[in-house]
Amino acid sequence: MREAITHDDLLKMVEIVRWDAFPDFLREHREYASRMGFAMPMGTAAERERARDLMTRVQKLELPGVPRGL
Amino acid sequence: MKLGTGIGGWPGAGGEAARQAEEARFDYVSCGELAHDSILTMTVAGLATSSIELVTGVTIAFPRSPMVLAMEAWDLQQMTKGRFSIGLGSQVKGHNERRFGGQRFPPAPRMKEFIQMMKAVWDTWQDRKKAEFLGKYYRFTLMTPNLEKSCMRCRCRASGRRCVRRSRTTTC
Numbered sequence: 001m002r003e004a005i006t007h008d009d010l011l012k013m014v015e016i017v018r019w020d021a022f023p024d025f026l027r028e029h030r031e032y033a034s035r036m037g038f039a040m041p042m043g044t045a046a047e048r049e050r051a052r053d054l055m056t057r058v059q060k061l062e063l064p065g066v067p068r069g070l
Numbered sequence: 071m072k073l074g075t076g077i078g079g080w081p082g083a084g085g086e087a088a089r090q091a092e093e094a095r096f097d098y099v100s101c102g103e104l105a106h107d108s109i110l111t112m113t114v115a116g117l118a119t120s121s122i123e124l125v126t127g128v129t130i131a132f133p134r135s136p137m138v139l140a141m142e143a144w145d146l147q148q149m150t151k152g153r154f155s156i157g158l159g160s161q162v163k164g165h166n167e168r169r170f171g172g173q174r175f176p177p178a179p180r181m182k183e184f185i186q187m188m189k190a191v192w193d194t195w196q197d198r199k200k201a202e203f204l205g206k207y208y209r210f211t212l213m214t215p216n217l218e219k220s221c222m223r224c225r226c227r228a229s230g231r232r233c234v235r236r237s238r239t240t241t242c
Contacts, residue, residue: 037075051094055073061071
């Protein structure tokens with residue numbers, strides 16, 4: 001498999017975004033989505049607070065729900 | 071945007087997992103169906119929570135009767151006061167035939183009828199419509215009285231483009 005799909009091939013498909021920029025990423029690249037699974041570390045109070053803040057920002061997003069251009 | 075988290079695995083732990091997800095303010099929890107029954111998991115989750123949405127992702131359709139699944143989904147919807155959405159999946163040929171001992175093909179028209187019959191069952195219960203669905207793969211013409219009313223949503227997920235397309239034209 002590693003010979004068929006190289007590391008460079010994978011890098012072409014990978015989309016990288018920092019958590020803090022996640023809402024903007026969704027707005028720009030997942031405009032068709034209405035639901036999504038979500039997971040990030042929540043082991044400590046600080047992690048839970050950060051996750052809670054990010055979740056709130058994502059949950060407030062209002063997206064068209066269809067692919068851009070349709 | 072609604073955010074969800076998975077609560078798969080042992081159904082006995084589904085209640086606590088769903089309760090924690092509700093406490094963390096997720097909008098919904100979902101569970102697949104691999105080693106354990108998705109409807110049972112969602113029943114346990116529903117009993118342990120009061121506001122979070124419950125979504126199967128997915129319940130394997132073809133090993134089940136549409137009538138039995140419509141009844142289970144109806145009861146779960148009643149029990150959770152409208153928080154339940156059922157996601158249906160077709161699974162692949164090998165699993166349907168060699169694991170579940172049933173048949174799958176042709177998956178797309180069969181899935182379409184499966185959903186149509188579930189909706190017909192709910193229409194009979196909700197709106198007292200005539201107990202009748204006459205399809206190629208599924209049919210029913212008999213129903214015992216049930217006068218309760220609820221709002222049922224059916225979300226369908228399926229593998230394969232034709233199956234998904236047909237499912238989308240059939241779901242409510």
